[in-house]
Amino acid sequence: MTIKDIARLCGVSVSTVSRVINDRPDVSPAVRAAVLETVRSCNYIPNNSARVLVRSNSDAVGLVVRGVSNPFYSDIIKVIGREIDAAGYTMVMQQINSSADEIGTGAIMEREKKLRGIVFLGGRSDYTAEELRPITVPFVCCSYDNSFGVLPRDRLSSVSIDDGQTAYRAVSELCALGHRRIAALVAGTDDRSISELRYHGYLRALKDHGIEPEEALVACAGSFSMEDAYRATRLLASGGAEFTAMFIIADAMAIAAIKALEDTGREVPRDCSVIAVDGLALSQYTRPTLTTMCQPSERMGEESVRILLDMIEGRAGNRSLVLEPLLRSGGSVAPPRRARD
Amino acid sequence: MTIKDIARLCGVSVSTVSRVINDRPDVSPAVRAAVLETVRSCNYIPNNSARVLVRSNSDAVGLVVRGVSNPFYSDIIKVIGREIDAAGYTMVMQQINSSADEIGTGAIMEREKKLRGIVFLGGRSDYTAEELRPITVPFVCCSYDNSFGVLPRDRLSSVSIDDGQTAYRAVSELCALGHRRIAALVAGTDDRSISELRYHGYLRALKDHGIEPEEALVACAGSFSMEDAYRATRLLASGGAEFTAMFIIADAMAIAAIKALEDTGREVPRDCSVIAVDGLALSQYTRPTLTTMCQPSERMGEESVRILLDMIEGRAGNRSLVLEPLLRSGGSVAPPRRARD
DNA sequence: AACGTTATCGGCAACGTTCCCGGTAACGTT
DNA sequence: AACGTTACCGGGAACGTTGCCGATAACGTT
Numbered sequence: 111m112t113i114k115d116i117a118r119l120c121g122v123s124v125s126t127v128s129r130v131i132n133d134r135p136d137v138s139p140a141v142r143a144a145v146l147e148t149v150r151s152c153n154y155i156p157n158n159s160a161r162v163l164v165r166s167n168s169d170a171v172g173l174v175v176r177g178v179s180n181p182f183y184s185d186i187i188k189v190i191g192r193e194i195d196a197a198g199y200t201m202v203m204q205q206i207n208s209s210a211d212e213i214g215t216g217a218i219m220e221r222e223k224k225l226r227g228i229v230f231l232g233g234r235s236d237y238t239a240e241e242l243r244p245i246t247v248p249f250v251c252c253s254y255d256n257s258f259g260v261l262p263r264d265r266l267s268s269v270s271i272d273d274g275q276t277a278y279r280a281v282s283e284l285c286a287l288g289h290r291r292i293a294a295l296v297a298g299t300d301d302r303s304i305s306e307l308r309y310h311g312y313l314r315a316l317k318d319h320g321i322e323p324e325e326a327l328v329a330c331a332g333s334f335s336m337e338d339a340y341r342a343t344r345l346l347a348s349g350g351a352e353f354t355a356m357f358i359i360a361d362a363m364a365i366a367a368i369k370a371l372e373d374t375g376r377e378v379p380r381d382c383s384v385i386a387v388d389g390l391a392l393s394q395y396t397r398p399t400l401t402t403m404c405q406p407s408e409r410m411g412e413e414s415v416r417i418l419l420d421m422i423e424g425r426a427g428n429r430s431l432v433l434e435p436l437l438r439s440g441g442s443v444a445p446p447r448r449a450r451d
Numbered sequence: 452m453t454i455k456d457i458a459r460l461c462g463v464s465v466s467t468v469s470r471v472i473n474d475r476p477d478v479s480p481a482v483r484a485a486v487l488e489t490v491r492s493c494n495y496i497p498n499n500s501a502r503v504l505v506r507s508n509s510d511a512v513g514l515v516v517r518g519v520s521n522p523f524y525s526d527i528i529k530v531i532g533r534e535i536d537a538a539g540y541t542m543v544m545q546q547i548n549s550s551a552d553e554i555g556t557g558a559i560m561e562r563e564k565k566l567r568g569i570v571f572l573g574g575r576s577d578y579t580a581e582e583l584r585p586i587t588v589p590f591v592c593c594s595y596d597n598s599f600g601v602l603p604r605d606r607l608s609s610v611s612i613d614d615g616q617t618a619y620r621a622v623s624e625l626c627a628l629g630h631r632r633i634a635a636l637v638a639g640t641d642d643r644s645i646s647e648l649r650y651h652g653y654l655r656a657l658k659d660h661g662i663e664p665e666e667a668l669v670a671c672a673g674s675f676s677m678e679d680a681y682r683a684t685r686l687l688a689s690g691g692a693e694f695t696a697m698f699i700i701a702d703a704m705a706i707a708a709i710k711a712l713e714d715t716g717r718e719v720p721r722d723c724s725v726i727a728v729d730g731l732a733l734s735q736y737t738r739p740t741l742t743t744m745c746q747p748s749e750r751m752g753e754e755s756v757r758i759l760l761d762m763i764e765g766r767a768g769n770r771s772l773v774l775e776p777l778l779r780s781g782g783s784v785a786p787p788r789r790a791r792d
Numbered sequence: 793a794a795c796g797t798t799a800t801c802g803g804c805a806a807c808g809t810t811c812c813c814g815g816t817a818a819c820g821t822t
Numbered sequence: 823a824a825c826g827t828t829a830c831c832g833g834g835a836a837c838g839t840t841g842c843c844g845a846t847a848a849c850g851t852t
Contacts, residue, residue: 122831122832123831123832123833124832124833125831125832125833125834126830126831126832129830129831135829135830136829136830136831137829137830137831138829138830138831141830141831160837162837163836163837163838163839164836164837165837166837
């Protein structure tokens with residue numbers, strides 16, 4: 111069933127069928143109706159490959175996500191997928207694990223010819239402009255805070271929260287309650303990832319409240335996984351370090367950390383308050399419920415593809431959006447108990 | 452940069468270049484090397500659309516998933532994506548919400564021309580053979596238990612656990628501890644979904660243990676979401692019904708249900724044991740940890756694409772796999788307290 | 793020496809579209 | 823009546839591949 115068949119069936123030329131299919135003018139209402147009718151009755155579907163070939167552009171937009179294990183991304187993927195579909199595009203998803211050059215070069219570059227645009231989700235924050243060069247289609251970084259300005263701001267589209275500021279607010283919350291010995295659980299401190307941005311916010315908040323950061327109070331899980339978070343927290347908790355609160359860079363990690371705390375004899379929030387950032391739906395159902403900075407994931411997904419499509423379809427250029435997180439108070443934060451010493 | 456350019460650059464014909472690109476014989480080692488070299492140095496990538504057009508088959512396999520909110524699917528999506536990539540195919544993901552005909556017809560049918568195969572994740576269990584007819588490419592249903600035999604077994608590939616039997620085992624576990632009044636939380640009872648399969652296992656287990664099922668003890672959430680699960684459980688718990696244990700068809704729902712139970716004054720497992728099925732990594736970190744029937748999600752994902760690719764590449768025909776779940780004991784189950792009356 | 797074989801290679805049609813360009817008929821306009 | 827305009831339509835090249843078929847040269851084989 112090709113356009114040629116339809117043409118023959120209607121007694122018109124291929125060109126005419128093409129015109130009605132693509133909703134172009136210069137075709138009489140009668141013919142248009144007739145063609146439409148046979149198209150429907152034969153339920154003919156234009157061959158996408160042929161279309162792409164001749165127009166040299168497709169309807170595919172890529173979603174490359176790093177670290178699918180992070181449940182926060184599941185939420186975002188969901189809305190990104192929904193929005194891409196709604197706009198009539200096709201989403202092709204690609205997961206990457208770690209090696210960052212996969213992004214700039216191989217995996218994507220290979221597909222590039224087919225893609226109209228790309229949304230990056232959860233990549234590290236230190237793409238260099240150089241790495242990004244091979245990408246010639248529009249792209250937007252979702253959940254990517256360009257605060258460090260590593261990327262020239264006029265060449266990057268992104269939507270995110272201000273990770274540093276968000277962490278700052280969270281930690282300040284703890285300080286306001288009187289906490290002075292505040293531990294942190296991060297995924298890593300050596301790259302310019304979301305983890306480090308939030309870590310810096312933590313440091314800044316401590317300093318602004320006159321607290322000297324202590325090396326011994328920051329646990330590094332090495333990844334965003336619950337398993338690693340549990341292990342790292344356990345290590346911290348059994349290390350003899352004294353702290354009355356913890357700042358944790360992600361909800362999922364916080365949930366694991368809370369278990370680690372309790373497994374080592376500390377009750378949350380009585381013995382240790384916990385505040386996190388992400389705002390998973392899930393963390394309203396744990397015990398205790400999590401006090402956390404909610405990222406507007408719905409909005410982040412929507413805006414990401416809106417911006418991307420604006421670029422793809424030439425309606426607008428680069429744009430970056432910094433969204434405001436919202437503190438959701440749960441049961442994991444309380445004032446510190448009176449110091450024992 | 453087309454195949455023609457490469458040909459010109461090498462001083463050979465287009466055919467020859469095509470031959471070396473596709474790793475076909477009938478080309479001298481010298482020429483092959485030369486072509487390969489220029490291909491690399493120009494980093495030429497064959498135009499996929501043209502390929503697909505002429506060969507009339509692509510490298511895309513579809514993943515259509517219903518209910519992305521279910522965190523169990525996140526795990527599976529992850530491994531499915533990984534495996535599809537590894538095999539050199541491209542994954543295009545499509546979410547659907549509810550209306551089942553989207554599956555059989557529209558969304559897929561539209562894309563069909565491009566897809567080599569499809570893996571369905573989380574669709575309802577009552578596709579009719581009729582609905583499936585329009586799908587002409589190989590497909591496999593992941594996490595789909597065809598126990599009801601609604602589909603002719605020789606026309607369907609699937610990989611799943613035996614949902615009924617799994618629920619049966621879970622509930623039997625409760626019975627063995629002495630529980631007699633066992634409530635159930637399901638997503639729905641009216642369709643032939645996973646929810647109903649598990650629900651039937653629950654009923655069967657009760658009967659086999661001489662317990663008369665009670666309408667009043669089954670709560671229907673209406674979906675797999677935590678929100679609905681919480682609401683339904685709360686309703687059940689505040690309804691005056693007496694029960695010492697709950698069987699819940701999904702981990703995520705169980706987590707929400709536990710909160711509902713505790714919010715209405717019942718402690719888990721002291722006042723009410725909870726057993727679920729899924730086996731999310733997450734549920735090892737909640738408090739209490741969840742006793743649950745673990746689905747081998749890793750294996751399910753792997754086998755799904757293995758089966759699919761076997762069909763696509765003509766290595767094998769339909770195949771169905773029923774995997775064995777594993778009971779993971781957590782802290783949410785205990786013997787019933789002595790009856791009060 | 794004539795012939796079959798084999799190893800290499802190029803030509804060319806085809807895949808299903810889109811889109812430019814040119815053509816025809818019908819209809820004013822002067 | 824000759825001309826320009828408009829509305830509609832078809833022809834055909836092009837998009838970048840693949841794969842069939844035929845061509846050539848080199849090499850045995852009888």
